[in-house]
Amino acid sequence: MMFGKSRTCNFAAVPERGQPECNVVVLGVMGSGKSALTVKFLTKRFISEYDPNLEDTYSTEEIVDQQPVVVKVMDTADQDGPVNCERYLTWANAFLVVYSIDNRLSFEGCQQYLQTITLHTKALQPYTPIILLGNKLDMERYRQVSQSDGSALASRFGCLFFEVSACLDFLSVQRVFHEAVKEARREGERSSPLRPLYISEDKPLVSLSSAASFASPRYTELPAPTTAKLVTVKSSRAQSKRRAPTLTLLKGFKIF
Incomplete structure (x- = not known):
């Protein structure tokens, strides 16, 4: 089924597929590492x-x-x-709103995304969770954005804050995407009192700020962008071994 044709759900089982879905959008200015983070999460590999x-x-x-979920990731190109x-x-x-810790302009640019998202969602019920993500932690010696700057901005907009390196650390990148799923799941269940409360006991990552109270995410149908395409990757993080991804489907990338 092509992207944009299927309807998302509020973490209830999809009858025809039997699994819930979560749509995660990755935002940020060019050069912040959005695509590198996305492909790292999908394939465990780094693109240059x-x-x-x-x-x-x-x-x-x-x-x-311990719960299966189909995660759809939109790697945007604004x-x-x-x-x-x-x-x-x-x-x-x-x-996921991404900036590069070695690029102050990318940090300033991500503030526009945070303002746009909060302006769109503040009058809506439910609310969509946001994670502010500082990328390129491997470039620490060239850092232009401090952790305190990132934490302060996250607190200002009431969102979670992490710092990772798409180049070096797969597990931290994976856990950020999983945290996005958990937040969306929690908010979905808060808006559905008949469902049991979902509680996570995972420890937070580095530089995690407290999240403000959110309402559950909004779920609507979206016409497909002209350049968007859907690629399905089986995850190795299930108990069975993951098949090697078809790298030719990630067109435009150089994988190492």
Whole structure:
């Protein structure tokens, strides 16, 4: 089924597929490492070059807190910031807003995304969780954005905050995406009193700020972007061994 044709759900089992779904949108200015983070999560590999003009949507089957979920990740390609953003604002169950710790301009640019998201969702019930993510932790010696700056911005917008390296650390990247799923799941269950409360006991990552009270994410149908395509990757994080991904489907990337 092509992206944009299927309806998302509020973490209830999809009757025809038997698994819940979570839509995660990755935002940030060009050069912040959005695609590197996305591909690291999907394949455990790091990309050094990619086409910044491509916008792709990928799907992977994950096990999050012993519960299966289909995670759909939209790797966005906004050329002029959050201008034409309706395609993902009403589609997302969670947002990852990414900046590079060695690029102050990328940090300033991500503030526009945070403002756009909160302006869109503050009058809505339910609310969509947001994670502010400082990337390129391996570039520590060139750091231009301090952890305190990132934490302060996250507190200002009431979102979670992490720092990771798409180049070095797969587990931290994986846990950030899983945290996005957990937050969306929690908010979905808060808005559904008949469902049992979902509680996570996982420890937070480095530089995690307290999240403000959220309402559950909004779920609506979205027409597919003209450049979007859906790639399905089986996750090795289930108990069975993962098949090697078909790297030719990640067109425009150089995988190492």
